Amino acid sequence: MGFFSPLCKISRRGKYFVLLLLLLSVLAWIATFSGETVKSGRFFSATPQTLIKEDTLRVKVNTWTEATNLLKTPPPKVECPQESPLLQGALKLSFEASLKLKDVVSDNKGVTEGEYTPPDCTARQSVAILIPHRSRERHLLYLLHHLHPFLQRQQLHYAIYVIQQAGDATFNRAKLLNVGYLEALKDYSWECFIFHDVDLVPENDHNLYVCDKQPKHLVVGRNATGYKLRYKGYFGGVTAMTREQFLQVNGFSNTYWGWGGEDDDLRIRVELQKMKILRPPADVARYTMVFHKRDSGNEINKDRMRLLGRTQQVWRKDGLNSCSYKTMSVERLPLYVNVTVDIGKP
DSSP states (O other), rough: OOOTHHHHHHHHHHHHHHHHHHHHHHHHHHHHHHHHHHHHHHHHHOOOOHHHHHHHHHHHHEEEEEEHHHHHSSOOOOEEOOOOTTOOOOOOOOOOOOOOOOHHHHHHOOOOOTTESSSSOOOOEEEEEEESSOHHHHHHHHHHHHHHHHHTTTEEEEEEEEEEESSSSSSHHHHHHHHHHHHHHHHOOOSSSEOTTEEEESSSSSOOOOOOOSOOOOOOGEEEEGTTTTSOOOOOOOEEEEEEHHHTSSSSSSOOOOOOHHHHHHHHHHHHOOOOOOOOOOOTEEEEEOOOOOOOTBBBBBHHHHHHHHHHTTTTSGGGGGGGOEEEEEESSSSSSSEEOOOOOO
16 A cells, blocks of 8 residues: 555645646637637628627726726816915014025925916916026125015916126117016916016015006015105115016116116106006005115116106006017026026116
């Protein structure tokens, strides 16, 4: 018995192996037969019943694919609320000498080439921030440091454009802002434009950087003037106008070289169109002005009063429709779009 016992065990394993081979052979034969039947049915003996079954199967497969794709697609964003829940109100601003550009970039990872879109909702407005600039790098750094998180808390879709005046000719803030408007519209059909001086930093994020049915003046007070309006009718520093409003007044005048006059000229243009200037509450529209000396090349414009006296006669032909310039470069930096232009000389 000891001799035959291992042989019995081997025979038992062999039976299982044979059965497995037979099962695999049957499955292979069925698959081959089915394939031939399908081919035969398609090309030679397709019946209405066969076609109906194939169509039904195809519909089921397509439906399943569509359902799978829907699961992969994120749900549509809802519109951002009228008042952002992220607003913090008045904040104490800091202007640390140790601040570096790389720090500001690191703090604003949601910003790409100067542009930001709220991740969780659809912004109520798309806003272009235009900053005229020359030789004010430190002021620009402080402004970017505070302005990016300020705008993000307002849940805006925005982009910041810095318009650099090339050369050493007398500075022309107004013409640079006209250039910024025209250049920004090449990127996107922005609904709202904020014309923003580089040395003014907003203190309260309830001062909303959005446009209204009428032009808005956002600087009611600043630290340099005891937080009071500089003078009745003041329309400078930071202003907000829709794309259509700015086009309607033909933008800024291009003829104000040096400091002063261009913002009063814009106010006259607004008034000529029977528009009314709006302002936020005084306790909200507050700014810190980063102090500096008068820039070389931006001396007081002694001709400004004469130019203001003829605004009513020339506004239709002096503005956006007569703004000539040469674009030297457009650099899409992490925190802003840097547009360098040659705007000529006085």
